[in-house]
Amino acid sequence: MRAIVDRSYAHLVERLERLGVPRRWPPLLIVGIAAATTAVVLALVVGITGRTGGIDPPTAILPASAVKDGSTVVNAASAQVRSITMVTPNRWAAGWADCSTGPRCRYSAVIDRDGAKAIAPEWSVPYVTLRTGDEAIAVAPPREGTLTGDTTVLFRLTYDGPVTSRLRYVLPTRTFQRGEILTDRIVPGRIVVVNPEEWTVRMLQTQGTRSPFCDTTGRCWMLSGIGRTDIIWTDDGGTSWESAPLDETNQRGRLTVSPDGSTLVATAVAIDSRSETVASMRLSTDRGAHWTTVQQVPQNLKAAPVAFDDGTAVMLGARSGHRTPQLYRITTDGAEPEPGTPGTFTHLTGDTQLLYGPRVSNQRAIQVATSTDRGKTWQTFIPR
Template sequence: MERLREIYDDYFRDAVEWLSRHRGRRRFRPLIIVGVAAAALSVVLASVLWITERAGSGRPPIAYTPAAAPKDGHTVVNAEDAQVRSIAMVTKDRWAAGWSDCAKEPGCRYSAVIDRDGDKAVAPEWPVPYVTLRTGSEAIAVAPPPEGTLTGDATLLFRLTFDGPVTSKLRPVGSTTTFENGEILTDRIVPGAIVVVNLDDSTVRMLQTPGTRSPVCDLTGRCWLLTGVGRTDIVWTDDGGESWDSATLDEKNQRGRLTVSPDGRTLVTTAVDIGDSFETVATMRISTDRGLHWTTVEHPPWRLNAAPVAFNDGTAVVLGSRDGARTPQLYRIAEGSAHPDRGSPGMLTNLTTNAELLYSPQTSGRHATQVATSGDHGATWDYFVPR
């Protein structure tokens, strides 16, 4: 009934009130009858459509692809050997999780689950891993083109709205040098490139910028990237790419990672030795004044397992390991030094944060089947299975 009232308020209140004001005039009586009947019929039709959509919200969404519709993703998510590949969390009740099942030949199968305040939906099966992203108060899943280029097959967007799951194409629209506030920058859809995702018009486009990797936008609107061949530089823009500033971080190493705190004041970068399959840390640096001054972090982990995570209080954590150690652990970075943290919850795979939560998929046995979350910068942890 609440939805019916919303439909009435949005579309029919003004018309019915106008008709009511003229009910005493003889020449408007036929119009009153026709108008009220049309309004009532429209409410009924809209209600039927809404109820139909809500009733079917638990079913696999319809996907629009250039060839045949993909398979139902439930078989991937619920497979015996399924594991969590990625997680994007807005809150504990709003998240998107990417899943994989690699137990069967000839290759892996992928799907995703979105939770929106207790309502859940499963994305169609896809031949490459879903990318899970946060945008405002929403978590989404993007199915990249299998060819690894925007000129190939379709890029799919999977969302869970008030009226149920929606799967649609992300339309490629060439390249750009600028972007708008609210658009998403990511280097995970096309390998080796940064793309811009616009949810309002369902488009995706290549971003031509001085930066080439690790795009991060803080809550002030500033966006940061890393770049450099044989070196690591940091670049940033406050006007959506109209102009850029830059600074050199490491003149000898590249392939680094970047993290920025939500308020944009704490930054941590790492550079790794080229050619080392374990990504041995070459240098790790931290800034607590928005990149004006940098300090080299002492005693960093020998091997980097995931990008660091920075907090608004000038500290950070990083998932790494000592020389020869097979199990990664949490290191806490404070006052220019990194130290192993005793509160590490075990085998985490990829730390991420937003303004409220620190979270990561966690390996249990042979597979990552649950997610660890912390609301106090890693001091204590909770766990859940995102399916």
């Protein structure tokens, strides 16, 4: 019983701290504030709505674009896959784009949950696909690229059917809870926190700007730095951070972390007028305590590396002078090509159990290639 109280109190203190209540206040005062606040809120809810049950997804007034059926986008002859997030081969979310209808593209998303599928409403900016627990969801970012007013929409497929609802904006915070989603794909150059259970979205006030990843131990990683690249991490949901320098001259780095956080791959990227190339790559097999510079890395970076828990990684690229991409195995001994050519991917992600990414064929990406044996063999399907 004491353990339950301790956990509940710590959670309560963190919630109230977000509202401006200092941690140093006496426990009885904090509990009193929480009790009084809860009583007022319940009285208002019951008085206004007459309801005493659980919280439903927020009812939202959505823009007209969110009312349009997204199936015309997904099934268009010129549609392409923009993003894909897979939990298992039978649970995924895919973002689609159709840019054949005029100066502006149209976007939608498809979610598959164990064979049941649903199509998201049409949107004016690309959907972001994310993973939360054992399901994949799709988020439609605000059109102006900030969280200052325009709508952010969450689309998910539950056992009761599809749900589309506006995410509530809440005040920026320095902390987050385990189970919340950290992403740099909703607002460019900023880390955003999505809480699918409370239907909220907010900015994370942190030095990190890109490549957020939370491993299975609860540690969350990301990159920061202006004119340089540092790696930062937290084990307590952002209450405290540690950092280490990665690159003193390049701020275009990418970070890939294995599921358990034991393997880290940091890639410095050089961008010219035609493509991205690998400036350097470093590999850590002990959670960032020591780093090894990877030798013979292919210079053409077609997709970011994917790190495994065993101290290795894979990446898709090509040596200088070669146009056909190959899959390379990354170890502390260097980068070596794997047998076979999986093709050209727009991006590659996954883990030991499942590698996947949209594959380009005839200059279009309508198929997703998957591998369950770390890239030795591949299968394809159309995610719609």
